[in-house]
Amino acid sequence: MPHPPIYLDNHATTPLDPLVLEAMMPYFTDRFGNPGSTHLYGWEAGAGVEQAREQIAQILGASPQEIIFTSGATEANNLAIKGVAEAYLAEGRHFITVVTEHSAVLAPLQYLEGFGFSVTYLPVDGNGLLDPQDLISAIRSDTVLVSVMAANNEIGVIQDLKTIGQICKERGVLFHTDAAQGIGKIPLDVNPMGIDLLSFTAHKCHGPKGIGGLYVRSRNPRVKLAPQIYGGGQEQALRSGTLAPPQIVGMAKALTLAVENQTTEQAQIRELRERLWSQIATLPGIYLNGHPYQRLAGNLNVSFAGVDGATLLAALRQEVALSSGSACSSTSLKPSHVLKSIGRSDQLALASLRIGISRFNTQAEIDRVATLITDTVTCRYQ
Numbered sequence: 001m002p003h004p005p006i007y008l009d010n011h012a013t014t015p016l017d018p019l020v021l022e023a024m025m026p027y028f029t030d031r032f033g034n035p036g037s038t039h040l041y042g043w044e045a046g047a048g049v050e051q052a053r054e055q056i057a058q059i060l061g062a063s064p065q066e067i068i069f070t071s072g073a074t075e076a077n078n079l080a081i082k083g084v085a086e087a088y089l090a091e092g093r094h095f096i097t098v099v100t101e102h103s104a105v106l107a108p109l110q111y112l113e114g115f116g117f118s119v120t121y122l123p124v125d126g127n128g129l130l131d132p133q134d135l136i137s138a139i140r141s142d143t144v145l146v147s148v149m150a151a152n153n154e155i156g157v158i159q160d161l162k163t164i165g166q167i168c169k170e171r172g173v174l175f176h177t178d179a180a181q182g183i184g185k186i187p188l189d190v191n192p193m194g195i196d197l198l199s200f201t202a203h204k205c206h207g208p209k210g211i212g213g214l215y216v217r218s219r220n221p222r223v224k225l226a227p228q229i230y231g232g233g234q235e236q237a238l239r240s241g242t243l244a245p246p247q248i249v250g251m252a253k254a255l256t257l258a259v260e261n262q263t264t265e266q267a268q269i270r271e272l273r274e275r276l277w278s279q280i281a282t283l284p285g286i287y288l289n290g291h292p293y294q295r296l297a298g299n300l301n302v303s304f305a306g307v308d309g310a311t312l313l314a315a316l317r318q319e320v321a322l323s324s325g326s327a328c329s330s331t332s333l334k335p336s337h338v339l340k341s342i343g344r345s346d347q348l349a350l351a352s353l354r355i356g357i358s359r360f361n362t363q364a365e366i367d368r369v370a371t372l373i374t375d376t377v378t379c380r381y382q
């Protein structure tokens, strides 16, 4: 039997932590109630949900009533962007974002453009960072929302949220951040960072898929949102639908584990990343994509000049699971918009490897992958 491939695609999704599964189990069995029901079963399930809400609020420096559960970060981004657009129609119809955002931010903004909203897409520098001066210049009197991701899902670059938040605060503009990749891995604190809306998800952080949420600031200022899903009025009528206690409890467990061990765990993961990089950094034609150190500890993204991207990935696929460019475009052979935006050519963007390292990867796996990449690039394709 061949070994299963080494999993290094942790920006696409992560394996569930066994401790998370353990926390979820009772909510699949004994505590199966609908949190909206007014009997013991409902109360038990509801208590799990409310404890999870408190834990998540605490992680973000927020209050429990500022957390709205959704099906994930895609839905949270849609609620933040379309919800603000609808609720602030009278104040303005201009949005600002960055070219390197995830499609879950870009697509709802493009949808709004179809209805007459205007959107400014700010560029990034060669390292993938937004220049705060560009943001200042882009803000207009009719700007309602700035949306800048916390950490990039391809090149791992961490934006300076505190500076961006301060710029938005001083100008009375709402600040949304897509923290799908950041939560659990980098410190996030909504008040000192001036964040008004923050999208998060569980499955990028060893939690279950299909659950996430949106932090919505309730004071200084109170953010107005128009619901995007109507129904039974759950989640302060901002997101109707029966809550999913197993998923919610699992998400809180996953995020709590990540935050409790953040400093030591991220240091270990960074060490593995540096170990891999030190073994491949001198390969012919290699480029590091994204800022050399202002990036997620577990992220490495590299391109190879003169190598065919599809062949490179095909050669590695049997032994290592990773992706090229963005996961969404890896089947369509479209060069990643993120790599293009930091100035990479089509060839370099296509011949890229996105490596995401997690707490479950080992030194032996990293060394094996370094050998595989080296052999593939030097022996077969040069």
Ligand SMILES: *Cc1c(COP(=O)(O)O)cnc(C)c1O
Pocket (backbone or CB within 6 Å): 011, 012, 071, 072, 073, 074, 075, 102, 104, 149, 151, 152, 153, 178, 179, 180, 181, 200, 201, 202, 204, 210, 211, 212
């Ligand atoms: C994964 C991801 C999303 C989508 O999250 P889901 O919970 O899968 O909907 C959004 N933004 C970023 C930056 C991501 O990495």
